[in-house]
Amino acid sequence: MIDRNNGWAIGENMGENKVFITIDGGSTWITTSTSGIGDIRGWFFMDSDHGWILYSNGTLYRTENRGKNWDADEVPFDMGKLFFINSNGKYEGWVLKEYGPASGNVPVDVYRLINNKWTLIHKGELPNSTSASPNPLPYEGEKKSFIFLPDAKTGFIATERRDPGKSSLYMTTDGGYTWNKKDIPLLSKLNDKYISVYSLKFVDGEIIWPISAFDDVKKDFAILFLVSKDNGNSWGEKTSFIYKNSPRKIYVLDKENWYVLFENQLLKTNNGGHTWKKLNIPQNTFQIQFIDNKIGWALASTSTGTNLFYSENGGYTWDKKF
Template identity: 25%
Template structure:
C-alpha cells in the first residue's frame, strides 16, 4: 500500500515539473490575453472601460491593467469637437459604439445593449444622430416585426432609453434641431411593398412621436398627393434650419430633387428649377447626398450630388447663402474618379473651404470650389489606400482637424485616419 502511495506521489511530482518546464518563464502572471476573431481585424482602439468589452472581441490588456486594446471593423464616424468624436460598426448583429475625447488616443465603449439586434450598421443622418457627446439617438430598423426601435441617451451612453414606431418598414432619415425636437422620415409600409413616405415629429427628446405627414398608398386623386414628399423616390437625407424650415433631398425618377417645408414638416413642396437636367445630359446616372447647413450659420449650406459617366463619377454641389430660399450650382474643377464607391469623398467646412479625396490625392479649396489645390501627398495615406482603396467618409471639424474612414474592396476591414494639418499628412487613429 505504501509503495502505491509513493508511486502516485512520484507521478504527481513529475507532472508538476513537466508543467513548470513547459510554461513560458518570460510571461508574467498578468500577461495579455488575446482572443482571435479575424472578422474583427482592422481598426485597433484603446478602450478605457474594460468592463464593457465583449468577450467575443479580440482584446489585449495593456501594461497598466486599466486599458484594453480591441480590433474592430468601423463603418461610420462623426466628429463632435476638435477632440471628441464617435465611431461605430455592427458585427454579428451587435452595434459597437465608441467615443473618444482625446483625438483617438483612448475610447469609451458606449454601445447599447447587445440584446438589441441590428441587421445593418447605422449611418449618421439616416438612422443615427448625435448633437453632442451626451445627447444622441440610434434607430434599429424593423427586423421582421414592423416596429422600429428608437434608442436615446442624454448622458453619453451610460443609459439608453427606448421608444418605438409601429407599422413602419424602414427609417431613412433622422434630424434633431436640439435636445427636444426632431424628425424622422420613414419609407414603406410593413404590411405592403409600398414606397409611401411618412414624417414623424417629437418634441420630448424622442420619447413619443406623432405622424405629421404621410403619402397615401393609393391616392384617390392628384390632390391627395399635394404638399407631400414623393411616394416614388429614394430619400437621401434631411436637415432643418429652425423649427419650421427644413429640406429633404430625393433621388426622384433617377434625378436629384429637393423638397422644402416651411411649417415644421407638415407640408412639403418641390423646389422647382433646383436641378437643371439639361446641364448634365451626358451623365448616365446620378447620386445625391443629404442637405447640410454649416455649423454655426444656418444661412449657408449645400447639397452635394454626383454625375456618373461610364465607370467614373464627379461630385459637385448646389449652395445656398440665404437659408435655402435660393440655390446656385457650383461646378468643381477636380478630376473624375472611379465609381467604385457610392460614398461622398468631398466635404465642406463652411461656404468657402472644402476638401476632395481621390485615392491618396487630397484637393483643397478656399473659394467655394472655384479653384482646388493639390496638397503634398501623404506617405502614410498613400501606403494605406493601397490596401484600403475605398473612401467611406471624410469630415473636417476645422481647417486643421479632419477624420477619414477608408475600407477594403470587400468591406471586411476599415481604418480610421486623422489629419491635424489640413489634409497634408495623415495617421491611423
Template identity: 20%
Template structure:
C-alpha cells in the same frame, strides 16, 4: 628600420585589443532580419477622432466618452442596427443612423419578428451611457431602406426613413421632435413615391427631401417651410452645360445668410472623372436654387 617595424606591430596589436573591447558593445546588424516591433493593443476600433465614439467589435455595441479609455455597453443587438434593406459594411454603423455628442447619444434602428410587426425605434442617452431610453418612432412600418437622424440643437431633431421599396418606388416618412427626442410627430407626407436620396432640415420650419437614385436625369428636391405641413418641389436652375450631369441633390445647409446645396453626378457620373459636384445657392430659403460653382466631390 627596426623601429618602424616595431611601431607598426604595436599599432596592429593596439587595434586588435580595441576591437575586442568595443565590438561586443556595438549594435547587431539588422540587415535581412525582421524588426521586433509590437503594436500596442487596440481595445476597440475607432471610427472618428472625437472623444465620443462607438465599437461593434465581437458583435457587441459599446460606446466611449473618453477616447476609448472606458467603454460602456448599449442595450441593443448589433443586428437591429442593420435591419431592413441594407447590404453594406456591418463593421461600421450606417451613415447618418446615429448621433454622438457629449450630451446626447442616439441610435436609430428597426426591430420586429416580421415585416407586419416591424417598428422603427430610437435608443438614446443623456447621461453618457449610464442609462438608456427606447422611443418608438413608428409601428408596423415596412423594413426600412433609407434612414437618417440628426439634431440641430438640444431640442429640435428630425428623422427621415423610407421603406417598402418596389422597383423605383417606395414609402417615405419624416418625423420631428421638439423635446430632445423623447417624443416624435410625423409630418404630412410629401406624396412623392420615388426613392429617397437624401434629406434634412436647416431650422425647425425648413426641411428638404431629395428623390431619385436610379439613373436620374435631373435632381428632384422638395421643400417645406412650415415644419412639414406642406411640401413643394423646389426650382433648381441648372445651366445647360450641367444638365444630365448634376442629377442628385444632397441635403442643403446654411452658409452665411443663405442656403447652399451640393448636387452630385449619381453612381455613374463621369464628368471630370466623376470627381466634382455642383454647388447651388438659394436666397429664398430653398424655393429656388442657382448654380454657383464646381467643387471637389470630397469637399
C-alpha cells in the same frame, strides 16, 4: 467626431451592433451599452452628450450624458433618417421613415416629436396607391439627405433617381407637414445627365448643396456646389469643376472648406472652390471628416477590418489612429 477629442461610432463587435465613444481623438474606443436588441437602423449625434440610436425592433434609445444612461421609447418606425436640432434650448426631432429600397425607390413618411410623442405628420406616396397628403413625397428615388434649419420650419429632402435629370429637391416651410418640389433652373439644364446628390449643409446663413452630374457621352463628372442665401427659396451655382472619376463622398465643413473624396484621392478647397488641391489619402478610404481646416479623420477598409487615420495638417499626411 464632435471635436478634436470626442466622437461617436457605430460598429460590429462579436456579431452585435454596438455604439462606441472616444475621448482621445479616436486612439481608444469604449462601448456604451444601450441594451438594444436587433440591428441598428439609424442614428443621430448632436454633440458629445446627446445621441439617438434606432433599432430594427422599433426602439429608439436616447442619451443626454454621453452614453452613461439610455432611455428607450417604442416608436412607430424601425428604419429611417433621424434629425434633431436645439431650437432656443428646446430639442426638436424628426424622422424620415423609410420602408426599404425597391429598385432604387424608397417610399417615406415624416414623423415629428410633439409633446414627447412621435406623430405622423406627412404620408408619402406608395406605389399603386393614392396618398391623402397634398403633394406627397414621391415613391420614386432614394432620399439621400434630410435636414431642417434652426427655425424648425424649413426643411429639405434631396432625392436621387437613376433616370437622367430626375434627381430633385423637396422643401417644407411648415415643419414637415407639407412638401413641395423646388424648381431649380440649374438642375433643369442637366436634364440629360445622371445626377447624384449629397448632404445639404447649413452654415452661417447659407445652404450649400453638392451634386455631381455624369455625362454619358463625354464620360466625365461635373461636380457642382449649389448655394442658397435665402433659406432655400432660390439657388445659384457657387462653383463647379469637371473630373474624370466619380465622387465617393463630398463633405462640406463650412463656407470655405470642402472635401471631395474619390478612389484613393482627396480634393480640397479652403477658399470656397476658387482653387483645389489634390491630396493622397490612405488606400481604400471610404469616409472622411474634418472639424476645421487642419484636423481630420479617414476610415479605410483593410483585409482585417477598418482602420481610422488622423491628419492634423489638412490632409497632407495621415497617421493611423486605430
